Every structure is written in C-alpha cells, then in structure tokens.
Amino acid sequence: MTIELLDSANVVDTSQPCIRKTIATPATEVLGRIGTLETRLARSAAEVDAAQAVRYKVFVEEMKAQAGPDAERRKRDVDSWDSICDHLLVLDTSIEGDTEDQIVGTYRLLRQEDAERAGGFYSASEFAIGELLQRHAGKRFMELGRSCVLPEYRTKRTVELLWQGNWAYALKHGVDAMFGCGSFPGVVPEEHALALSFLHHNVLAQGEWAVSARPELHRTMDLMPSEAINPKKALSALPPLIKGYMRLGAMVGEGAVVDHAFRTTDVLIVLPISNISGRYLNYYGADAGRFASTVS
Numbered sequence: 001m002t003i004e005l006l007d008s009a010n011v012v013d014t015s016q017p018c019i020r021k022t023i024a025t026p027a028t029e030v031l032g033r034i035g036t037l038e039t040r041l042a043r044s045a046a047e048v049d050a051a052q053a054v055r056y057k058v059f060v061e062e063m064k065a066q067a068g069p070d071a072e073r074r075k076r077d078v079d080s081w082d083s084i085c086d087h088l089l090v091l092d093t094s095i096e097g098d099t100e101d102q103i104v105g106t107y108r109l110l111r112q113e114d115a116e117r118a119g120g121f122y123s124a125s126e127f128a129i130g131e132l133l134q135r136h137a138g139k140r141f142m143e144l145g146r147s148c149v150l151p152e153y154r155t156k157r158t159v160e161l162l163w164q165g166n167w168a169y170a171l172k173h174g175v176d177a178m179f180g181c182g183s184f185p186g187v188v189p190e191e192h193a194l195a196l197s198f199l200h201h202n203v204l205a206q207g208e209w210a211v212s213a214r215p216e217l218h219r220t221m222d223l224m225p226s227e228a229i230n231p232k233k234a235l236s237a238l239p240p241l242i243k244g245y246m247r248l249g250a251m252v253g254e255g256a257v258v259d260h261a262f263r264t265t266d267v268l269i270v271l272p273i274s275n276i277s278g279r280y281l282n283y284y285g286a287d288a289g290r291f292a293s294t295v296s
Contacts, residue, residue: 041086
C-alpha cells in the first residue's frame with residue numbers, strides 16, 4: 001500500500017531555513033493512540049527535522065523525486081512552507097532511542113490564516129483555488145500536504161491515526177473544509193485512465209465547491225466514458241488515501257496536473273466538514289476522542 005495524499009506542488013528545496021511557528025496545541029497533547037503508535041504535533045525543531053528526513057526517504061529515495069545538491073547532502077525534504085505549517089507525526093513508541101528515531105509517518109497542516117500571512121496556499125501553483133476560497137469567504141480552510149509513511153508502517157491503523165490527527169486538529173481550530181493534492185504515481189495520466197475517469201464521473205466537485213486545475217497545467221481526467229467504467233475495478237485502482245477521503249465524503253477538482261519534480265499526477269481533493277457522514281463521525285468521535293486512549 002502506498003500513501004498518496006501529498007502536496008507535490010514544490011520541488012524539494014533546502015534553501016529556506018526551517019523556523020518553527022508557535023504550536024497552539026499543548027506539548028503534552030496526544031491526538032490519537034493505537035497500540036504502540038501515537039499521533040501528535042511536532043514539539044521541536046529536532047522533530048520537524050526528523051520528519052523531513054522521513055519525507056526524503058519516501059519522496060526522493062523511494063519515489064525518485066528530484067532533489068537539489070543540498071537536499072541530497074542533508075537527506076532532508078525541506079521547503080519554505082515548513083516554517084509556517086504544523087507537522088503531524090505518527091510515532092512508534094516501541095522503537096528504542098530518542099523521539100526523533102520513533103517517527104514513522106508525517107503530515108503537514110496549513111491553516112488558512114497562516115497561509116494568508118505567508119502569501120497563499122502552496123497548492124495554488126497547480127490548482128485555481130482562488131474562486132473556491134472567495135465563494136466561501138466565511139469558512140476556514142486547511143490544506144493537507146507532504147503526507148508520507150515509511151513502507152513497513154503502511155497499514156490501516158497508521159492511516160486511521162493520520163486521519164484522527166487531522167480530525168482532532170480541524171476540530172480544535174474550527175476548520176470548515178480541508179483540501180490537498182492527491183497523487184497517482186507517474187507522469188502519464190493515461191496510465192490511470194480508469195481511476196481518473198471514475199473520479200471525474202462520480203465525485204467531481206460542482207456548484208459552490210467547483211475548482212479546477214490551472215488552465216496552463218490542466219490535463220483531462222475524462223479518459224473513459226462512464227458506461228465503460230467498472231466501479232469495483234476503478235476503486236481498487238485508487239491510491240488508498242484518495243479512496244479513504246472519498247469514503248469520508250470528499251470530492252475532486254476538475255482536471256489533473258502532472259508534477260514532474262515529484263513524478264506524480266495530482267488531483268485536488270476537497271473535503272467540506274459538513275460532507276463527512278455520520279457513520280465516520282461516530283467512528284472517530286464527534287469530539288475526536290475515538291483513538292485518544294485506545295490500546296490494542
């Protein structure tokens with residue numbers, strides 16, 4: 001299983017220093033726990049650095065993303081947004097050593113107020129999100145990005161913990177909608193014709209939630225007629241996190257974007273909190289308490 005919900009709008013870049021903003025969540029707060037795995041926000045620059053090392057292993061060493069000389073020397077995936085985002089971590093507390101050695105997965109969270117102070121959301125380089133934000137001027141958005149998990153931890157419980165952390169964080173900060181780039185491996189959209197066409201015909205964001213790829217980057221997702229699509233096969237062809245967000249009630253923007261730096265084909269995932277079904281709210285807890293103290 002691969003973890004595919006990434007922000008891949010930016011080339012791996014270590015030219016910007018990582019200066020952490022103040023994290024509002026108390027340092028002692030664990031957002032979720034299943035067995036020896038737990039999820040919480042990074043508490044220090046050292047933990048952010050360790051998360052960047054995990055990202056480098058997945059994006060560069062495994063997925064063959066492009067990396068500059070400094071990134072290769074430091075073995076870190078860093079960009080200018082790291083300094084304004086919160087960094088969600090999944091840790092395996094059974095691993096001996098420092099906390100930094102226990103990080104097995106990470107997600108980057110960017111709230112709208114922080115993005116606006118920094119000049120905008122990073123996925124705006126691929127998708128025309130401006131009108132979407134304007135239509136929902138009274139709502140608070142959060143961007144999800146740089147999601148990755150080490151290969152040996154790509155299990156259902158890890159994915160559940162990542163979502164639990166996102167959900168708890170969104171509730172804490174009054175988020176109304178989440179969005180982020182969902183990625184397919186490779187730079188040839190036609191290789192994913194079945195899955196992309198299924199998304200286009202079945203979960204396309206429309207009306208007040210409509211959003212599309214930037215015109216100069218737009219690649220069609222409508223690669224097969226609806227009647228030619230086998231839904232069961234299409235679902236099995238979707239990356240796990242895209243499939244997971246679909247089940248929660250997410251939609252996709254119109255058009256894909258090829259990211260040559262990360263060697264991916266990206267779609268925009270949009271998830272209004274109001275779309276999340278009661279089934280999943282009950283499962284994770286309306287107060288995000290489902291996995292707060294679970295031991296299994």
